[in-house]
Amino acid sequence: PMQIMERLRKAEAEAAALRAKLAESQREDNTKAAQDIQVQLQDKEEQIKNTNELRRGGRQGNDMAGPSEAELIRELGLQELENKDEIIRKRFLISLGGAAVLGGLAFIPTQSHKVPTEPASFYLAPVIRSKYILDDIQDSIRRKRWKKELQLVKQILQSPNYLSKNILSAAQTLPNDDDWRAADGLARELVENIRALDYQEYFQTEEPNAEQMQFLDEGVDQCVEKLDDFLNMMPTSEYTKAKAEADRTKSAVARDDLDYS
Numbered sequence: 001p002m003q004i005m006e007r008l009r010k011a012e013a014e015a016a017a018l019r020a021k022l023a024e025s026q027r028e029d030n031t032k033a034a035q036d037i038q039v040q041l042q043d044k045e046e047q048i049k050n051t052n053e054l055r056r057g058g059r060q061g062n063d064m065a066g067p068s069e070a071e072l073i074r075e076l077g078l079q080e081l082e083n084k085d086e087i088i089r090k091r092f093l094i095s096l097g098g099a100a101v102l103g104g105l106a107f108i109p110t111q112s113h114k115v116p117t118e119p120a121s122f123y124l125a126p127v128i129r130s131k132y133i134l135d136d137i138q139d140s141i142r143r144k145r146w147k148k149e150l151q152l153v154k155q156i157l158q159s160p161n162y163l164s165k166n167i168l169s170a171a172q173t174l175p176n177d178d179d180w181r182a183a184d185g186l187a188r189e190l191v192e193n194i195r196a197l198d199y200q201e202y203f204q205t206e207e208p209n210a211e212q213m214q215f216l217d218e219g220v221d222q223c224v225e226k227l228d229d230f231l232n233m234m235p236t237s238e239y240t241k242a243k244a245e246a247d248r249t250k251s252a253v254a255r256d257d258l259d260y261s
Contacts, residue, residue, distance in 0.1 A: 019186060022178070125249070127163065127167050134220055134223055134224050141216050149216075153197050173234075186230050189226060
């Protein structure tokens, strides 16, 4: 299992690095470098093509169900699973792999590029607060404070930070289409990875065991890395304003609704 996790992490890191390099080359008008990076990125996309077809094929009316565990296992070159616990564990690993493994969704934005009326800092403040909450989530995992861990995940995805809405809007503020596509893809991967931290959904358990705890802990590290990559795509001036607002509000917004029992 740990070898699988390493493989997924490596694929994600390579994809994120390529997107960041592509965006930088396009900003610098370095056409030759951008073309070379685009070829590499296309190779990455080719690796996930078959899994994309599994997700889309034969699922009219239930497209979001995704491929079965057996299909995913065959696609990833894994052995057949022996029991339900193994299926749950592999599903979680695949989820942590995000779109770099399951494919498609991160590379194909589902909405057109429209620059919003609010500045990037408006949307980035809750994104940065979410990063602070990830630190609390990791602490909760290591202390086995499971009720708090679930509450914190909800605080990122739901009220008060609504990560999906805000991070996708922040990506929209980038004026260049290529920059937006790179940021949008990374944002979607990040949101899916944070959803995977809801252990009740992905492990179907009331309390994770030691191995599941390790996966959750490493999952938080991946989320933080992706969030940092995303923030690095934002204009420095907007990030600075957003961080000031996040620092001003993080104590009240991030903790008021928590039940520490």
